[in-house]
Amino acid sequence: VLHFGPADAAATVTPPTTHADLRPAVLLTASQSRDSVDLSGQWTYSKDLYRTGLNDINGWVAKSRMQRYRDIDIAAQEAKGGVEFFEFDLDRSAQMNIPGAWNAATPTLRYYDGLVWFQRKFNARKEQGKRAFLRFEAVNYRAYVYLNGKEIGRHEGGFTPFVLEVTDALRAGDNRLTVGVDSTHDAQTIPTPITDWDLYGGITRPVRLITTPATFIDDATVSLGQDGRITGAVQLQGAQAAGQLVKVAIGDLATASATTDANGRAVFALAAPGKLQRWSPDSPKLYDVRFSTATDAIRDRIGFRTIAVKGNEILLNGKPIFLRGISLHEEEFGSNPARNMTEQASRALLSEIKHGLNGNYVRLSHYPHSETTLRLADEIGLLVWSEIPVYWTVDWENPAVLHKALVMQAETIYRDRNRAAVVMWSVGNETPVSPARTAFHSAMADNVRALDPTRLVSAALLVERHKVNGEEVTEIQDPLADKLDVLAVNTYAGWYGGDTLDALPNLKWKLPTDRPLILSEFGADALAGYRNDGMKKFTEEYQAEYYRQTLALAEKLPTLRGLSPWILKDFQSPRREHPVFQNGWNRKGLMSETGVRKQAFGVLADYYNRKAGTK
Ligand code: GCB
Structure with a gap:
């Protein structure tokens, strides 16, 4: 606190x-x-x-x-x-x-x-x-x-x-x-x-x-390691926390026990049982895990999987995976939404991603979403990118603000580290490069690795365009990239900036070849139902064509391993005040605020269906 x-x-x-x-x-x-x-x-x-x-x-x-x-x-x-x-x-x-x-x-x-x-x-x-x-x-x-x-x-x-x-x-x-x-x-x-x-x-x-x-189990974690062992730790609090026998049962597959040390902490490890079914979006198997002492017990539903990066591949359970995703704000469907995330509201949003788009991945932007949503991602089978709102402008030079960021990050990691769905912690979104800003994000990345060495670290970076030998090139020019397992960039060519849509697939991108890349955002506004008015901005046709052309560009990026376009549904934003098209809504949703699908929804769903068939 x-x-x-x-x-x-x-x-x-x-x-x-x-x-x-x-x-x-x-x-x-x-x-x-x-x-x-x-x-x-x-x-x-x-x-x-x-x-x-x-x-x-x-x-x-x-x-x-x-x-x-x-x-x-x-x-x-x-x-x-x-x-x-x-x-x-x-x-x-x-x-x-x-x-x-x-x-x-x-x-x-x-x-x-x-x-x-x-x-x-x-x-x-x-x-x-x-x-x-x-x-x-x-x-x-x-x-x-x-x-x-x-x-x-x-x-x-x-x-x-x-x-x-x-x-x-x-x-x-x-x-x-x-x-x-x-x-x-x-x-x-x-x-x-x-x-x-x-x-x-x-x-x-x-x-x-x-x-x-009086003495209780305050924390308990368990996960599958790259070495095929299941390891975990239990932390007791209270006057009797030391020297207690702690038992762990993973469904009816395996049990382990350990005794707490003077600080009330016990660690355990066991070989993964042969029958263990690994969690994945295709098969989101969760086990009932029970942690107990002589006087206390807690239960959780936990999945077991590994996540890693090898060269420029992302490996889930040792196999390369392409992340078919979308970005999501925490705001329910409806014409007067707020952040009232009931299980029903959350299920409706995640189901559109999983079943409507044939997705396997969601970027939960731009802050930790509700525990309900994280548990549903585990249950439904959606990989998760998680972030805290270190976004655009932050007081980079202020140590008290860095401390807040690190506390927020710790609170998020302690909350969600038993969720198999969470595979990536992001340490920032679209922050303009400067030495103070890079030091701030680097401290965050170090913090994530210290608190949770089992997951990947990323950040949504900006790309730069400039001329090299007379040719225009899009590049990541950000020293923070060195700190990341997965490179992620937000790109809005064809919406912001002066590019025409047909120019997008021919833009030259120059990217490091040694690491996977995700397009963490791309998008264009469209007002649902605004159609057949030429290829004008804010029409559904423009947004759909923007998706076609940006996906054509994506196909040319050899290290691309995932997408989370911006965004599933229109959302309230006080910045967006165009009286005809916006009225307080960011219109980059693939669906309107009430869930009406725009043309671009189908474009992305078709693309993901093809990707899923050929993965
Ligand atoms: C971005 C931001 C996102 C905005 C989006 C937009 O790059 O990360 O929060 O909503 O662009 O619509 O401009």
Whole structure:
């Protein structure tokens, strides 16, 4: 959990000395298998544009009559009369469904960007010898959490989970949980306010109250190594964490056991059983894996596969693979979407990729998507590129911002490293080359390798075009390339820039031959239904032809091993204000916001069908 104040972020946060320092204090891995109370449902809320409810930030301005987190029955106080009065009452405020971004909840909040207070009351038991935690899957962007009037923690970063212990703050009976959610972004946040998507504020993913034994399994990992061995580690927390026997069972295929060391950690290794079925998009086999001690147990559904790069090939389970993918934002279908990713919404999007496009791969851009989506990728069989929003502009020279990026990256890796689907961690998207920026990304790449040496490292780079001996050449001129296992580039020739579409296949590209390449983005806007108007920009025909020509160019790139064009569906973006074609939507989707397929959808699906047949 990061502690910060808006103005003093640089002063209070220092870069870590080791990668281990980045481990969140409590993880509760596989918490979906634990006893818990789901706090989804109706929460009350109160806007606080001037931030008067946070007295530590507003100093003398904030008054107790405005402190939204007070544990007080205001109606009862008012009934008694007297001199005290209040300028909020969360008990009687309007309600909103949580989880979910506030932007779609009511029209007045569609473009609200600031602080909103949420309250949820719940009943709890206090169980002797047990511990209690609140686990938030995501709050965008900053969270200030109070239980029964007492601050229990804060978190920065809109897409990663955090866990706060509430064993002592919890009451038997009624409890009042108050969460201040600040969606404001600035030059020191990740991302900064300059993006191409809607920043969606709120408690966007589930919140659960989880109980564990006094000593509990905090983390457990298991994976298949290149050497054919299954290795893993289990981390206990609590007074009795040392010297415990830990058992691991992989379906009914194999078991292992180990004893925890003085730090509560146990590692285990076994030869992969002959009958082990490897996970792949074609056969997304998951095993029920159970980790247990004498007093605690957790379960997860885990797939086993290897991923590697050899020369310019990407090898899944030792065999070359071509990544037939698409990029995806976290935003459900519909004319008034938000970031409300139910299992149904996520399944609808991933099914279009898997079955509609015959894809085997998805770029989850530009931030860690919901745990629901990651689990579905495992289940449906889609390889995943994962990234954090180190995007376009970042305060590269600021060590506090680098620290935030490394924490976010660690939170993502600890969350998802048991997901077989995740094969690549990206350390950036389209960031202009400079020494400070390259040092920042390099630190991120080193961090990823230290925290997870089993997966590939990439980044979405920009290409440069310039003349060599009178001939125009497209090249990667970025020292960050040296840090990456897989080169990835975003290319928009034929949309941005002055190229005509028929020129695209003849563009000369010069690329390193020793590494695989992915086109991490390419795309063109089209308004669904705008047809038959010549080859004009924003028509479906233009977008379809753009795809044909860009795919023809792709075919000429000898090291190309995958594609994730931009993007599956039109998405909300406040940058896009053309009153005829856009109206607040980025129109590069292969489908409209309501799921109507544009012509280009078929162009890409045909291409992937051919690729799948010839792989
Ligand atoms: C990009 C960005 C993506 C934008 C896209 C566009 O390069 O990575 O976030 O939405 O271009 O539509 O311009």
